[in-house]
Amino acid sequence: MAPTGELKNQLKQMIVERLFLNIAPEDMADDASLMDTYGIDSVNLFEIVVGLEDEFGISLEDEDFSVETFATINSIAALVDRKRAEEQ
Amino acid sequence: MNCEQQAVRLGRGELHGIYYEPPPDTEASGAAIICDPFAEEKKCAQRTLAETARMLAGTGIAALHFDYRGTGDSSGDFADFGPRQWQEDIQAAIEFVHTQLEVSPVGLLGLRLGASLAAQVAEQNATIAWLVLWEPIIDGHQFVRNNLRRSLIKAMLTQGGEFSAPQVTNRHQAELIDLDGYQISAPTQAELAQIDLSGPKTFSQPVLVVNIAARAQVTNETQTLTDSYNRGQAQAVVLEPFWNRIGIIDGEPLLRMTQQWLQQIV
Numbered sequence: 015m016a017p018t019g020e021l022k023n024q025l026k027q028m029i030v031e032r033l034f035l036n037i038a039p040e041d042m043a044d045d046a047s048l049m050d051t052y053g054i055d056s057v058n059l060f061e062i063v064v065g066l067e068d069e070f071g072i073s074l075e076d077e078d079f080s081v082e083t084f085a086t087i088n089s090i091a092a093l094v095d096r097k098r099a100e101e102q
Numbered sequence: 103m104n105c106e107q108q109a110v111r112l113g114r115g116e117l118h119g120i121y122y123e124p125p126p127d128t129e130a131s132g133a134a135i136i137c138d139p140f141a142e143e144k145k146c147a148q149r150t151l152a153e154t155a156r157m158l159a160g161t162g163i164a165a166l167h168f169d170y171r172g173t174g175d176s177s178g179d180f181a182d183f184g185p186r187q188w189q190e191d192i193q194a195a196i197e198f199v200h201t202q203l204e205v206s207p208v209g210l211l212g213l214r215l216g217a218s219l220a221a222q223v224a225e226q227n228a229t230i231a232w233l234v235l236w237e238p239i240i241d242g243h244q245f246v247r248n249n250l251r252r253s254l255i256k257a258m259l260t261q262g263g264e265f266s267a268p269q270v271t272n273r274h275q276a277e278l279i280d281l282d283g284y285q286i287s288a289p290t291q292a293e294l295a296q297i298d299l300s301g302p303k304t305f306s307q308p309v310l311v312v313n314i315a316a317r318a319q320v321t322n323e324t325q326t327l328t329d330s331y332n333r334g335q336a337q338a339v340v341l342e343p344f345w346n347r348i349g350i351i352d353g354e355p356l357l358r359m360t361q362q363w364l365q366q367i368v
Contacts, residue, residue, distance in 0.1 A: 056258075056260075
């Protein structure tokens with residue numbers, strides 16, 4: 015099942031808030047590259063990882079770390095969905 | 103704020119520090135020792151901590167901002183020292199302020215690992231008058247895990263197709279770990295992992311614990327830590343984690359909050 019729009023909105027809210035981005039969450043595109051479009055770097059990605067664990071109740075393992083997984087809102091939402099399903 | 107600052111040597115001469123003296127027309131209110139965070143976080147936080155020292159001096163609290171052994175302009179190599187020695191360094195700084203500068207009372211203000219070290223020193227040193235803990239590391243195991251995460255993410259972005267998470271993890275189990283260019287020994291890594299501020303405390307003087315994050319909300323962990331002190335107070339400030347940022351972050355909200363709290367207790 016594809017990630018819901020609500021989950022993606024929550025992710026955008028978390029990312030904008032934690033990274034102090036100067037954009038509205040709803041203006042983030044689901045499939046835009048976080049690195050190329052929003053200038054997300056390794057420090058920002060770390061904040062996102064901590065945010066995923068703190069706010070989305072998932073626990074990431076080594077094998078979850080790949081550029082593709084953290085490329086876009088869509089790919090991160092898919093990760094959250096998958097981890098939630100695994101951890102149930 | 104117009105304060106005098108001078109370089110000092112302390113702790114048998116191996117520690118370098120900057121002493122910020124309040125302006126002569128300011129009512130003196132003792133001294134603060136600023137306890138640095140760990141590795142790269144220290145570098146990123148340097149500017150804000152220097153501003154903090156000037157703020158303290160401007161309000162009558164002399165400030166000593168020093169480098170632990172193996173860091174900054176103090177002697178030794180980073181890999182040869184760890185939390186236990188850095189606690190000794192804080193004790194040496196307290197002694198220096200009391201005996202050489204003849205200033206008292208002395209409080210400790212620490213950021214991240216520095217806050218954790220300050221809290222641990224306060225359990226052993228009855229002369230400390232107050233504690234300010236900015237975003238302390240409460241769970242050392244989590245801190246070490248997050249350091250591995252940073253390495254994983256950095257490798258992921260820089261190594262492209264060569265990236266292998268198990269390889270990065272294995273490197274973090276080596277005798278000497280490279281963390282963003284800082285060499286950390288396995289015993290230091292183990293000491294860091296053992297940090298646990300969750301237990302009951304004997305320190306009975308005022309304590310301010312501050313969350314610094316995107317939301318003005320005290321976390322459960324911070325509230326629990328605060329509640330473990332007889333005279334603890336928890337606050338939260340909305341501010342970017344300046345110890346993780348290379349650019350300039352205006353720490354004014356944090357400094358103002360801390361200044362207001364100190365004015366109530368000193």
